Amino acid sequence: xxxPNQITIGRFFLSVIFLVGLATFSWKTxxxxxxxxxxxxxIFIVAALTDILDGYLARKQNxxxxxxxxxxxxxxxxxxxxxxxxxxxxxxxxxxxxxxTGLSGWMVVIIVAREMLVSGxxxxxxxxxxxxxxxxxxxxxxxxxxxxxxxxxxxxxNWRDLPWIMTCRTVMIWLTVIVTAxxxxxxxxxxxxxxxxxxxx
Numbered sequence: 451x452x453x454p455n456q457i458t459i460g461r462f463f464l465s466v467i468f469l470v471g472l473a474t475f476s477w478k479t480x481x482x483x484x485x486x487x488x489x490x491x492x493i494f495i496v497a498a499l500t501d502i503l504d505g506y507l508a509r510k511q512n513x514x515x516x517x518x519x520x521x522x523x524x525x526x527x528x529x530x531x532x533x534x535x536x537x538x539x540x541x542x543x544x545x546x547x548x549x550x551t552g553l554s555g556w557m558v559v560i561i562v563a564r565e566m567l568v569s570g571x572x573x574x575x576x577x578x579x580x581x582x583x584x585x586x587x588x589x590x591x592x593x594x595x596x597x598x599x600x601x602x603x604x605x606x607x608n609w610r611d612l613p614w615i616m617t618c619r620t621v622m623i624w625l626t627v628i629v630t631a632x633x634x635x636x637x638x639x640x641x642x643x644x645x646x647x648x649x650x651x
Contacts, residue, residue, distance in 0.1 A: 452508075452511075452515065453507055453511075454504040454505070454507045454508035454511070455504075455515060455521070457500050457503060457504040457507070458500075458504050458521050458522050458525060459521070460500065461497050461500045461501060461504070461525050461529075462521070462525045462528075464493055464496060464497045464500075465497055465525055465528050465529040465532070467493060468490055468493040468494055468497065468529065468532075468533070469528075469529075469532045469533070469536060471486050471489055471490045471493070472486075472490055472532075472533065472536040472537065472539075472541070473536055473539070473541065474486060474541075475487065475490075475541045475542070476541050477541060477542055477543060477544055477550060478545075480606075484607050484608055487603050487604075487606060487607035487608075488607060488608065490603055491600050491603045491604060491607070494529070494533065494596075494599055494600055494603070495600060497529055498529075498596040501522070501525075501526060501592075504522065505522070523569070523572075526592065527565045527569070530561075530565075530592070530595050530596070530599070531561065531562050531565055533599045534553065534557075534558045534561050534562070534595075534599070535558060535562065537551045537553055537599075537602055538551070538553050538555060538558050542606065550606055551602050551605070551606055552602065552605070552616070552619050552620060552623055553602070553623060557623065557626075557627050560627055560630055560631060561595070561626070561627075561630055564591075564630050564631075564633065564634050567634060567637075568588070568633075568634070568637050571637055571638070571641045574641070575641055585633075585636055585637070585640060586636075587629065587632055587633035587636040587637075588633050588636070588637065590629055590633070591626075591629045591630050591632075591633040594622070594625055594626050594629045595626055595630075597622060598619075598622040598623060598625070598626045601615070601618055601619050601622050602619055602622075602623070605618075605619040
């Protein structure tokens with residue numbers, strides 16, 4: 451249980467607290483719950499920054515472990531996919547029945563489906579003895595998503611009346627969808643050799 455893995459475990463608990471906060475929020479009682487969005491904003495920022503920190507320490511100190519290789523991407527996916535799923539939930543529906551976050555269901559499906567596909571490709575490739583590290587598009591996808599979630603939280607919360615926040619939110623949401631889709635293609639291309647092999651009985 452080295453330091454990078456301890457940080458990852460800490461990020462897991464932060465993710466749980468973050469997701470519970472989002473699940474608790476209700477637009478109908480938002481006046482009394484804006485503090486939940488503020489707390490979720492900062493917890494997400496800390497969790498995202500510690501994701502960079504644990505990876506850096508693991509590589510620098512040569513402490514990459516199988517446990518960390520499994521837990522780290524799991525926590526990332528739980529944090530990001532959980533955020534987008536809950537932001538699409540009933541807690542963010544206004545009095546007219548519209549979602550206030552700017553997200554659409556198909557967008558979240560693309561985000562979650564991408565993570566499921568890449569997890570499957572990673573497991574399949576590594577079972578064939580081929581390494582499957584994150585590529586440029588995978589890292590860009592994670593960066594964009596980690597900016598988009600806090601922007602959405604602020605656009606729903608105490609920055610809602612700022613004239614530029616909705617435009618920024620729309621741009622970031624569409625950028626997330628586009629970069630996520632591109633990263634799917636990049637990972638499929640990277641996996642083409644393993645996927646083209648015939649099964650051996």
